[in-house]
Each structure stands twice: as structure tokens, then as C-alpha cells.
Amino acid sequence: MLLTVHVWRQASAEDQGTFVAVSPVEAREDMSILDLLDAVNETLTRQGDDPVSFDDGCREGICGKCGVTVDGVPHGPDKNQASCTQSLRAYRDGDEIFIEPMRAGSFPVKKDLSVDKKALRRVAKEAKFPVALKALGNAGCISCGACVAACPNGSGQLYVGTLLKELPPLAKTPEERNERSSKVLDAAEHEFGPCSLLGDCMEVCPAGLPLENLTEVARENLRRMNPGKYA
Amino acid sequence: MNPAAQPPTVTPDSTPKPSAWEVMFKDATNAELKLAMAASGTILSLFTAGHMAGNMQVYLGRKHFNEYAEFLRMIGAPVLPRNSVLWVVRVGLLASATSHIMAGTELTLRAMRAERHTVQSTVQDLKLQLTGKQRRRPRGRRRSVPQIIARSMRSTGVVLGLFTAYHVADLTVGARPAASVKHRHGDAYGNLVASLSRPSVAFFYTASMAALAGHMIHGVRTAAMDAGFTTTEQRAQLIEAMAKLVGATVALGNVTIPVAVQAKVVR
Numbered sequence: 001m002l003l004t005v006h007v008w009r010q011a012s013a014e015d016q017g018t019f020v021a022v023s024p025v026e027a028r029e030d031m032s033i034l035d036l037l038d039a040v041n042e043t044l045t046r047q048g049d050d051p052v053s054f055d056d057g058c059r060e061g062i063c064g065k066c067g068v069t070v071d072g073v074p075h076g077p078d079k080n081q082a083s084c085t086q087s088l089r090a091y092r093d094g095d096e097i098f099i100e101p102m103r104a105g106s107f108p109v110k111k112d113l114s115v116d117k118k119a120l121r122r123v124a125k126e127a128k129f130p131v132a133l134k135a136l137g138n139a140g141c142i143s144c145g146a147c148v149a150a151c152p153n154g155s156g157q158l159y160v161g162t163l164l165k166e167l168p169p170l171a172k173t174p175e176e177r178n179e180r181s182s183k184v185l186d187a188a189e190h191e192f193g194p195c196s197l198l199g200d201c202m203e204v205c206p207a208g209l210p211l212e213n214l215t216e217v218a219r220e221n222l223r224r225m226n227p228g229k230y231a
Numbered sequence: 232m233n234p235a236a237q238p239p240t241v242t243p244d245s246t247p248k249p250s251a252w253e254v255m256f257k258d259a260t261n262a263e264l265k266l267a268m269a270a271s272g273t274i275l276s277l278f279t280a281g282h283m284a285g286n287m288q289v290y291l292g293r294k295h296f297n298e299y300a301e302f303l304r305m306i307g308a309p310v311l312p313r314n315s316v317l318w319v320v321r322v323g324l325l326a327s328a329t330s331h332i333m334a335g336t337e338l339t340l341r342a343m344r345a346e347r348h349t350v351q352s353t354v355q356d357l358k359l360q361l362t363g364k365q366r367r368r369p370r371g372r373r374r375s376v377p378q379i380i381a382r383s384m385r386s387t388g389v390v391l392g393l394f395t396a397y398h399v400a401d402l403t404v405g406a407r408p409a410a411s412v413k414h415r416h417g418d419a420y421g422n423l424v425a426s427l428s429r430p431s432v433a434f435f436y437t438a439s440m441a442a443l444a445g446h447m448i449h450g451v452r453t454a455a456m457d458a459g460f461t462t463t464e465q466r467a468q469l470i471e472a473m474a475k476l477v478g479a480t481v482a483l484g485n486v487t488i489p490v491a492v493q494a495k496v497v498r
Contacts, residue, residue: 070369071366071367071368071369071372072365072366072368073368073369073372076369077369077370077371077372078371079371079372090369090370090371090372091369091370098366104346105344105345105346105347105348106345152342152346152382153342153345153346154342154345154346154347155342155345185260185262189260189261192345193261193341193342193344193345193346194261194264194265194338194341194342194345195261195265195456196338196342196381196384196453197381197449197452197453197456198378198381198382199378199381200378203372210464211456211461211464211467212461212462212463212464212466212467214456214461215456215457215459215460215461215462217262218262218265218266218456218457218458218459219459219462221260221262221263221266222459225263
């Protein structure tokens, strides 16, 4: 099928970006969003333009590096798939697609579709590496940032809640547990917005992290507010 | 002129004095504000459920309903003076509503700040929404009605605020033009029938109950999340079902009254 892809072009972080129409783009249903972007770049190169930059990684949905917003949905039209494991089954011949970077206040755009997702790392780092990475790994979270991008409040509660759920079993002492959770809560407060339980994050999460993880933020906060009350 | 020769422009204190609003919410975390929303929302929900149950007495006839209205004024008597418990409840509800609105406003502002929204970008987004020129989401990912309801808490909240103001002016204070011409203090049943006999008012009350159902359903499940109850899938599903049951029961119970009055079942 032939598609018209409106792709976000932004020279640098300071620049004002805009959509640029690229057409025709030869696509197949089984292509992922990153394959589509490769096809876009082929068309652009053929037309003598610069290719678009985008975050690329393992293309197996496990590294969490990739991610763009497709027609307003982070990662793309398929639920719970990273951009690199999506399909184009939602589109028909002649359709127009708008591809822009993952939109979140805490993810500044670097160039074109590439964003800086270090806010996630800054929050996890409060619990000290490598334990934070172990916690995220245990949950299956690949730190792709789609939950933050999907949230109209810019909240990272699915990510933060998952971290807070998996950290306690990895702590050796209660003090260690409290310190890690408390630091993560403070960092999350600084980086992200509040959660309104809209559920968009759960639909985009490639790891399919569940709703139950959201409440961990409230629980760890209550623990901190009432020291000694919870074992 | 040599720019270096210019006197240095005096910059006013770069950190402006924080407003009273900023001072008030300076130390409140998102989780604490959400707890405040949950607590005040629960109080308001409990009142709304009780209020609906009380309203159902309208089906027991004029005499019984007016006696019930008088009973509400006499709670605590003869130890306490007439209306005293009523006023305690009223002040408590007003305080809950105020903290609910204030915490909600601050959380909205924080969400907008987290998304780096500006006044300009918000106006632009609103324009796109109102003119229907927003880009469509892909097939299979268009928003469902429950999702839209969940995202409409602020709109439904505003509707409920306006409704409550009208409702109090209509049936509590009896201020015209909100109240009907036939409004008479002390005759709760007669006032209710007179007010809801006006088709436009009956329609407004019914429509407001749709907002109430939506606001309560998403409010109850969010309050449970913010209080740390939804730790397992089963619990989350149970709370979801309870929220729907409570929201729908309260709203439907209330809706029967304007319908009954319009159908002349209650007159």
C-alpha cells in the first residue's frame, strides 16, 4: 500500500518543529513503525532530502530505546507493543499517518523524532543502580517512556509505581527500603505530573504492566507519612 | 552609542514573591493532594448517596416527605437547638467541596506544568477540540465512552458545581428565578413538585445526574487507587464494579424523581 506520512521535522531542541509530508511511501501491513520510518527515509533520500532521525534499538521490543507517537498514540496503533514490534494493520492504501516524537513535558525533543528520556533514568537512579535496573527488569519494564508520553498529565505513575512495587523485596533492611522508596517518590514528584487513573499508560505499555502498580505510589507515600505503622 | 556605556538595566528581583496559593501548596506532594481529593470526594459521595436515599421518601407521599424534611432539622433535639446538626453537616460539606475544588485545581495546574502547557497551547488545543479538527486516533484506538467520561472529570465537576448552586437556590433558599413561583418555606414536597413540574428544570436535573454518574464512577475508583486499595487485579475489578453500581444507583434513583413528576406520578 502507498501511504502519505506526515513526519515531524525539528532541526534541534531549540528549534520549532513542524510536520513535513512525505509521499509516496511504499508500505506493507506487516511493517513495524520503525520499518515504515526506514521506508520514509528511502523516499526522502530518493528525493534528495535529509533522512529523519529517530531512536532505534534492538527492534525486538526489549531494549526500550525506540518510540514515536503515531496519530496521537505513543508507540503506534497496536496495543502493548513497542514501535519496533507494531504492525500497520490499522492503515489502508492511501491513508495519511502523522508521526511525531513521544510527547511529554519531561522528554525534550533532541532532533526530529528523537527524544531525551533521561527523566526516567534520573528517577530510577535515586534507588541506586544496579538495584533499580534489577527491579525494573523483574517487572518487565523496558523504560521506554510510553506511559509518560501517553498521559495527558505527564504522569509517570505506571513506571514509578512499578519501580516502587519491585524495590522492597530487593532491600536488605527496612531502612534501606524506606530510603530508596522515599527518594524515588521525591524524584518522581519533581519529574512527572499527577495520575488521574485514565489508563492510557496501560494500553501503550509494551510490557503490559497492570493497573495495580499505580496504587504503589499511594501506598509508599502512606508508609512514609506514618513511619512505624506498617511493618 | 557604545552599548557597554549604557547603564546596566536594573532587573527586579528575579524570584517574584510567591502568591498565597503557591505558599499554601508548597509542601503538598501530588500523593497528598490526591488523598485530600479522595477524602473530600468520599465525604461528598457518601452525602450524595444518603441524599438520594432520603429523596426516595417522596414516593411515600406529601405528609411523610414533609415529616422527613422536618426530622432533618430536628436531629439532635431536644438536646441541641433546631437546625444545629443540619448546619454542622452543611459546613462540613462546604469545607469538603472547597478542598476538593482547590486540590483539583492545583493538581490540574501541576499536570499542565508537567506537560509544559502554556496558556497559548491550551487555548489552541481547546480550539481544535471544539471545532473537531483534532487528528483522529488510529483505527482500533479511538476512545471509548468510559475513557471519555474518565477524562471529563473537570467538565462534569463544573456541571455538578453549577447544579449544586442552582439546587440550593431552588429548593433550599427558594430564591427566584431558580425556585418556582409557588415556592413556600416548610413545604418540601410542594416545592419539589412545583420546581420539577417545569420541563426545562426537570431536563436540567436529569442531565446533571448523568454528570453525577460519570463523576462518581471515576471518582470512586480513583479514590480507591489513591488510598492504596487496588493492590490486586481482583480488588481493582471489585472496586470498579462497586463504583459503577454506586454511581449508577445514585444517579438513576435521583433521575426517577423529575421523571415521576413530569409523568404526574408524583404531584
